[in-house]
Amino acid sequence: MRQMIAGNWKMNGTLAGLAGFAAPLAAGVDGVDLLICPPFPLIGPMIAAFAGAPVAVGAQDCAVEVAGAHTGDVSAPLLAEIGASHVILGHSERRADHGERSALVRDKARTATAAGLIPIICVGETLAERESGEAETVVRAQLAGSVPDGFAGLIAYEPVWAIGTGKTPTVADVAAMHASIRASLKKQLGDAGTAMLILYGGSVKPANAAELLAIPEVGGALIGGASLEADDFLAIAQAAQR
Numbered sequence: 162m163r164q165m166i167a168g169n170w171k172m173n174g175t176l177a178g179l180a181g182f183a184a185p186l187a188a189g190v191d192g193v194d195l196l197i198c199p200p201f202p203l204i205g206p207m208i209a210a211f212a213g214a215p216v217a218v219g220a221q222d223c224a225v226e227v228a229g230a231h232t233g234d235v236s237a238p239l240l241a242e243i244g245a246s247h248v249i250l251g252h253s254e255r256r257a258d259h260g261e262r263s264a265l266v267r268d269k270a271r272t273a274t275a276a277g278l279i280p281i282i283c284v285g286e287t288l289a290e291r292e293s294g295e296a297e298t299v300v301r302a303q304l305a306g307s308v309p310d311g312f313a314g315l316i317a318y319e320p321v322w323a324i325g326t327g328k329t330p331t332v333a334d335v336a337a338m339h340a341s342i343r344a345s346l347k348k349q350l351g352d353a354g355t356a357m358l359i360l361y362g363g364s365v366k367p368a369n370a371a372e373l374l375a376i377p378e379v380g381g382a383l384i385g386g387a388s389l390e391a392d393d394f395l396a397i398a399q400a401a402q403r
């Protein structure tokens with residue numbers, strides 16, 4: 162299966178830095194889908210910087226409503242209109258910082274899909290949940306709540322304790338979680354759940370990418386810190402399975 166290497170810039174990046182970031186990535190990486198999700202104001206300029214390059218540009222969130230009196234929110238139809246292809250939904254930082262619950266993530270996924278965006282729904286357990294042996298139960302519940310019927314998008318498994326910490330789960334733990342997510346998706350979505358890409362996210366770096374990306378049912382990576390430097394992002398993409 163063709164893997165996707167996606168960057169989540171979070172609240173990082175500058176307009177001044179875009180051209181320097183885009184140039185080394187402009188040729189793409191054969192056999193691998195590339196996506197960068199910068200902050201909202203950089204989406205349009207990044208699409209322009211990657212014009213003609215095989216690199217998609219997406220958003221990190223969208224509103225559940227399509228338009229109206231929602232100060233500070235950004236609508237999925239507008240994101241689609243300016244050329245965004247994907248939208249990350251339910252990232253643990255949005256669940257933690259903005260109180261986003263799974264039901265809202267599910268409704269945002271419906272709105273995004275209707276607008277023509279491809280959602281990437283994030284799930285993942287906290288350290289306390291992992292240490293108490295509840296990781297798979299927590300993630301199953303997040304999937305049941307966040308993934309709408311008929312969903313056509315991607316899932317990203319991001320253990321909260323691995324994000325920005327330099328810690329990663331063991332290969333066996335990633336394999337077990339991705340197998341569990343696959344089983345949930347098949348149960349919820351039938352055939353559509355069989356081929357859906359399940360990305361791994363959390364401290365993916367050039368040094369550990371090959372090992373993580375070779376794990377069965379890992380369909381690619383969602384990368385925070387290491388997506389900010391083109392060389393690191395490219396090195397991770399080159400480690401992807403083809």
Ligand SMILES: O=C(CO)COP(=O)(O)O
Nearest residue numbers: 169324325363364385386
């Ligand atoms: O949250 C992440 C991507 O969405 C992962 O972030 P890091 O790669 O910085 O750990």
